């Protein structure tokens with residue numbers, strides 16, 4: 001069937017294998033979710049979701065067995081991933097319905113029909129399926145008019161409780177809207193704004209909320225999503241002072257440029273988040289850390305934002321005048337915070353200080369050590385760390401450049417100290 005013909009060869013082969021096995025086992029299997037949407041939009045993608053009406057895990061096991069693949073089940077959800085020797089993968093789910101006993105909580109899940117499974121999905125464009133069994137292979141199942149909405153470039157929820165049932169959809173709606181350059185349909189946007197006013201976001205756990213923020217920051221083009229979430233008052237629903245501010249666009253653009261230079265930009269999402277949080281005061285940042293419960297590394301980076309801001313002020317006040325002073329001020333600050341400022345700080349001088357620290361100075365060590373100090377006849381004691389520390393700062397400031405110079409400087413520092421103590 002034409003629809004499937006447009007897919008890359010390896011995908012077609014995998015789908016053909018899955019369809020054949022489903023015929024043999026007398027099970028119905030469908031291509032579902034984002035890949036169906038993307039097929040109609042002519043977008044290439046690597047993750048392929050299949051849905052089996054029946055036991056999805058048993059089907060996945062057989063498929064893996066027949067094609068020398070490896071199956072990882074996730075029994076709680078009736079899903080499994082099959083990884084094939086050529087490193088391609090299929091995600092296989094059991095068709096299910098979901099019942100939300102309370103808004104914004106995880107639903108009760110039970111195996112169900114294809115129609116029930118499509119009805120539990122977020123938007124009409126994500127609620128289509130393509131049959132893989134013969135003889136209906138290639139048949140499109142589209143009970144919610146997803147194709148019409150694709151043509152009209154519209155994001156539409158399937159029912160009015162959608163955002164209350166699962167407020168993660170508030171983020172998903174904007175991601176798809178901006179990524180595909182679609183628009184939320186009128187009623188959907190109305191229900192969206194009602195959901196924001198009803199504070200459904202507050203019901204999301206820290207883990208689910210942070211995951212949505214991560215997915216936003218992981219999109220290719222982050223700025224339009226930041227802006228639209230602001231317009232829809234989503235940031236403000238998370239924290240009243242959070243939102244788009246003057247200068248954020250240029251920060252995001254700087255991070256975009258940095259991201260485009262990387263081969264694997266997997267952690268760059270953190271930088272976009274730091275940009276968004278950068279004007280917040282320490283109390284707001286603490287509250288946000290409580291709300292999002294990020295891992296330790298990200299928490300430290302968030303909490304160091306105001307610390308770095310204070311250091312930037314010291315540079316302005318000429319209280320920090322050389323790289324050595326800067327090194328002493330920032331060495332306990334999170335590397336992510338420094339990287340963020342290296343890339344996106346709005347002050348040129350701060351960016352330069354951060355950059356040289358991040359790429360060079362934080363890796364510098366003195367060429368000499370305690371043994372050399374012993375060799376020079378300096379008596380062992382707390383003096384050693386003072387000498388090595390002073391040499392390090394001199395090295396960073398370019399005042400000593402060779403090991404000989406370091407040795408000479410060590411003796412001078414020692415003698416100076418001795419004289420001071422003697423006085």
Ligand code: ATP
Nearest residue numbers: 032033034035049120121122123126127166168169
């Ligand atoms: P992407 O291109 O971002 O991967 P996707 O549509 O494949 O988009 P996934 O998060 O991988 O998104 O989800 C796969 C499918 O599962 C979706 O297309 C949708 O049908 C369904 N789905 C995912 N999350 C939800 C949700 N919160 N509520 C309802 N359906 C969802």
